[in-house]
Amino acid sequence: MPRPFCIRIHGPALKVVASVAAMGGAMAMPAPVLAQSGSLPAAQGAPTYADLADLADGAPLVLKAEVKRQAQVKPERAPGLAPGHARLYLEAETLSLISGTVPVGESLKYLVDVPLDSRGKAPKLKKSEVILFARPVTGRASEIQLVNPSAQLMWSAQTEQRLRPILAELASADAPPRVTGIRDALSVAGNLVGESETQLFLDTEGRRPASITVTRRPDMEPAWGVSWTEIVDRAAMQPRPQSLRWYRLACFLPASLPADANLSSDNDDRQRAERDYAYVMQSLGPCPRNL
Known part of the structure; x- marks a missing residue:
């Protein structure tokens, strides 16, 4: 599985979009340590069993969340951004903890890389429900580090239903080793x-x-x-x-x-x-x- 990586954004980097003021100054805060992630492009189809197992294996937290706010990071402040993608700063509300034994805050903050649409625009994720495969950031209950660049999936009842047996097998005492x-x-x-x-x-x-x-x-x-x-x-x-x-x-x-x-x-x-x-x-x- 790809190794996770962090990006630390310092004060000036929070000026990522002109809409920050319109968001009530919600992003005018010291930036958290956040992880880059990618949502699933529609052309790729639904995640396979192996995709879900790759993400679930070793993820201390698997949770369902609803995106509440998003802001686009300027490309010059998004090192490693792939062509045809945008980097978003997301704030989300935890809806449920699907798997995990570590505490998680009601509100979450993280970065996500998403593919641009045919018009070159980033998707509007506000109000979208997502599944996140993550690890907590020590000392920061509202911040998470996603486990790899594919660690955000759009939530559906079918995806969660397919995911839960995998998590149960991984947690069992006789789970096979890697x-x-x-x-x-x-x-x-x-x-x-x-x-x-x-x-x-x-x-x-x-x-x-x-x-x-x-x-x-x-x-x-x-x-x-x-x-x-x-x-x-x-x-x-x-x-x-x-x-x-x-x-x-x-x-x-x-x-x-x-x-x-x-x-x-x-x-x-x-x-x-x-x-x-x-x-x-x-x-x-x-x-x-x-x-």
Whole structure:
């Protein structure tokens, strides 16, 4: 996931739009530490499961808010602004805390980069309801840092409904660890022609156990499953599509088996390990992202 970054705006930078006075001086205050974010361009479509999991994983706060005020930052005061985008200073009201154990203020302040419309204008977000994936700013209850440049989504009941099971899985005691690659792969032929077993040991954050076993039997379809314990469970099942276990594998395993991870010395065993790994990846399917 992209690393979050902060922009600190000092006093003069609050003169970002001519409409500040019309807003009752609401922005004439010492500027907070805020995070840049991007809202979802309409052309990209709805966020996928992987998009939502990317945002939710590691976000201390997931909340629903309503935008109350916005002001556009002048381009010269918006370093790193992408072409075709505007940077907005937003003030919002917290409507609900969807997930999180840290306190959050009733009012929120943050920056957001948004795509310009066909007329080159920034969208009017006032009164819009949004989902924010954020972390708090220490000592400033009303200020948040969004976790990455896609960490503001337009709220819809459907998006929140899709998001909540992901948050529940992430918070569960048996949540699978983040997978970072393949540590070892070993394939062994069985006693019968067409019989074999391939074991794939995964690298994970925190070095927590995770392994995949692929078994082949004569005249049968290959079977595979993933185990998230120290014990290699040969009865382990494939992860359910669009689940956290599926996401950990489909979205982060390499496309092909790394040669240095293949411990088999026999050429037939090495080729079978590669074939079995390709079978697993085919079974998992693609990991589409729109953000």
